Amino acid sequence: xxxxxxxxxxxxxxxxxxxxxxxxxxxxxxxxxxxxxxxxxxxxxxxxxxxxxxxxxxxxxxxxxxxxxxxxxxxxxxxxxxxxxxxxxxxxxxxxxxxxxxxxxxxxxxxxxxxxxxxxxxxxxxxxxxxxxxxxxxxxxxxxxxxxxxxxxxxxxxxxxxxxxxxxxxxxxxxxxxxxxxxxxxxxxxxxxxxxxxxxxxxxxxxxxxxxxxxxxxxxxxxxxxxxxxxxxxxxxxxxxxxxxxxxxxxxxxxxxxxxxxxxxxxxxxxxxxxxxxxxxxxxxxxxxxxxxxxxxxxxxxxxxxxxxxxxxxxxxxxxxxxxxxxxxxxxxxxxxxxxxxxxxxxxxxxxxxxxxxxxxxxxxxxxxxxxxxxxxxxxxxxxxxxxxxxxxx
Amino acid sequence: xxxxxxxxxxxxxxxxxxxxxxxxxxxxxxxxxxxxxxxxxxxxxxxxxxxxxxxxxxxxxxxxxxxxxxxxxxxxxxxxxxxxxxxxxxxxxxxxxxxxxxxxxxxxxxxxxxxxxxxxxxxxxxxxxxxxxxxxxxxxxxxxxxxxxxxxxxxxxxxxxxxxxxxxxxxxxxxxxxxxxx
Numbered sequence: 228x229x230x231x232x233x234x235x236x237x238x239x240x241x242x243x244x245x246x247x248x249x250x251x252x253x254x255x256x257x258x259x260x261x262x263x264x265x266x267x268x269x270x271x272x273x274x275x276x277x278x279x280x281x282x283x284x285x286x287x288x289x290x291x292x293x294x295x296x297x298x299x300x301x302x303x304x305x306x307x308x309x310x311x312x313x314x315x316x317x318x319x320x321x322x323x324x325x326x327x328x329x330x331x332x333x334x335x336x337x338x339x340x341x342x343x344x345x346x347x348x349x350x351x352x353x354x355x356x357x358x359x360x361x362x363x364x365x366x367x368x369x370x371x372x373x374x375x376x377x378x379x380x381x382x383x384x385x386x387x388x389x390x391x392x393x394x395x396x397x398x399x400x401x402x403x404x405x406x407x408x409x410x411x412x413x414x415x416x417x418x419x420x421x422x423x424x425x426x427x428x429x430x431x432x433x434x435x436x437x438x439x440x441x442x443x444x445x446x447x448x449x450x451x452x453x454x455x456x457x458x459x460x461x462x463x464x465x466x467x468x469x470x471x472x473x474x475x476x477x478x479x480x481x482x483x484x485x486x487x488x489x490x491x492x493x494x495x496x497x498x499x500x501x502x503x504x505x506x507x508x509x510x511x512x513x514x515x516x517x518x519x520x521x522x523x524x525x526x527x528x529x530x531x532x533x534x535x536x537x538x539x540x541x542x543x544x545x546x547x548x549x550x551x552x553x554x555x556x557x558x559x560x561x562x563x564x565x566x567x568x569x570x571x572x573x574x575x576x577x578x579x580x581x582x583x584x585x586x587x588x589x590x591x592x593x594x595x596x597x598x599x600x601x602x603x604x605x606x607x608x609x610x611x612x613x614x615x616x617x618x619x620x621x
Numbered sequence: 622x623x624x625x626x627x628x629x630x631x632x633x634x635x636x637x638x639x640x641x642x643x644x645x646x647x648x649x650x651x652x653x654x655x656x657x658x659x660x661x662x663x664x665x666x667x668x669x670x671x672x673x674x675x676x677x678x679x680x681x682x683x684x685x686x687x688x689x690x691x692x693x694x695x696x697x698x699x700x701x702x703x704x705x706x707x708x709x710x711x712x713x714x715x716x717x718x719x720x721x722x723x724x725x726x727x728x729x730x731x732x733x734x735x736x737x738x739x740x741x742x743x744x745x746x747x748x749x750x751x752x753x754x755x756x757x758x759x760x761x762x763x764x765x766x767x768x769x770x771x772x773x774x775x776x777x778x779x780x781x782x783x784x785x786x787x788x789x790x791x792x793x794x795x796x797x798x799x800x801x802x803x
Binding site: 349350351352354355357358359362363364365366367368369370371372374375376378379380382383386428429430431432433434478479480481482485 | 768
């Protein structure tokens with residue numbers, strides 16, 4: 228890692244779910260929550276704002292959203308103000324951009340915020356918005372959205388490795404159980420035992436309702452600062468130690484193997500090698516469980532287990548507190564919901580809170596020092612990874 | 622099982638589609654079809670996944686002209702011989718804009734499939750449930766995504782033989798899908 232050191236020093240989130248609130252109101256709400264959570268943060272110290280927003284044009288009929296978010300949050304950025312769009316990874320893209328700006332000396336204090344309003348009066352319109360994440364002219368007319376694509380991924384993984392519906396349900400049960408410890412999660416107050424999950428309706432076979440993350444409204448924000456400013460805000464920062472990204476196709480015809488996520492192997496290797504650690508050093512990981520099969524393949528591509536063993540990794544509880552590492556303690560996309568632009572920010576906030584020991588013990592990774600955050604976007608064609616270290620020196 | 626006529630055609634598919642090389646994708650023929658319906662009559666452009674197909678709208682109108690004749694085709698880089706899907710106007714490798722059109726096989730086998738049982742985009746709700754899949758085209762290194770008709774999703778299986786089928790879309794447009802082979 229070159230450039231100045233950078234750390235997350237705080238953050239806040241709105242409640243995720245089916246919210247009786249507009250896009251702008253969600254931005255106001257997260258701004259208010261941020262200043263409540265960080266009384267030492269002064270608006271005039273924030274020189275830059277990076278907004279992760281995937282589809283405000285489709286979901287909220289609103290463009291030029293970065294200055295709108297700034298106004299709603301009560302910020303007047305004087306250096307860099309911009310939106311980052313990378314579909315499901317838009318939030319992490321905002322954090323990576325803020326990190327890069329601070330490391331390069333172009334910013335000292337930056338807010339990375341994600342806002343998404345996905346629930347519309349017409350679900351069909353919302354589904355059309357999800358469809359145009361794909362190659363709209365060539366895949367869209369066939370009815371391509373995320374569920375049928377990830378269903379084909381699941382079908383191939385089951386065919387090639389014998390992965391089962393029960394193993395996929397183990398992922399969903401774990402993440403929903405973690406979400407029961409997170410009042411801001413969409414499914415905080417709903418339980419999903421495995422036998423119930425296996426009886427939920429099929430959405431895109433073999434994927435059932437409980438295998439799929441939701442259409443969710445929500446916003447989250449974190450504050451990143453240059454190393455020398457960290458002590459003004461916290462003594463428990465989350466240091467950015469590595470970042471990696473890989474993109475290898477867009478049209479579904481060019482996907483190559485559905486079950487070997489080469490992009491994640493490359494992106495995580497980049498990020499881990501910058502941090503000078505191995506995947507075995509991780510205490511927790513926030514990975515992109517947009518579908519249960521995604522988390523299973525992510526175990527494999529991250530190198531936590533061999534190809535084909537992701538299902539067993541889930542069923543054997545190796546991602547639980549007390550397992551190899553804690554995976555998705557926040558509740559994952561499955562339990563928290565997936566407001567596209569806010570998800571990556573919310574995951575980073577969980578890492579910050581884990582390092583600070585500020586989460587319930589039922590989801591706390593013991594002695595958490597190293598964490599990885601992963602987002603895929605679209606049809607798993609892009610993978611974005613960040614590695615954080617808690618406490619310690621600059 | 623594919624019939625003899627189909628086999629003959631599939632075998633010839635990778636020859637250039639006409640003896641002399643056709644104009645490049647960048648230079649489509651003039652469009653002689655009637656102008657599209659008045660805006661008020663069509664569904665909003667931003668809620669319609671089917672692409673605009675005429676030479677007024679796209680440099681790939683030849684793809685749709687051929688599809689209307691029953692031929693699935695794509696572009697190929699003449700320098701490298703690489704088949705490019707979806708059809709393109711420039712090679713992503715050598716960046717030449719002088720691509721040639723070639724017909725593709727009209728048969729393939731299902732590599733993976735699923736079905737949309739809920740959550741269809743606007744305009745497709747009435748088609749639920751519908752099956753989609755990735756299909757390995759016979760004899761070429763292309764795996765195309767598409768709708769699969771002709772059998773309920775519960776009757777499909779990986780490895781199943783399907784054929785390419787053009788179908789009409791509103792406003793005189795055309796698109797392709799797969800149909801389970803008899």
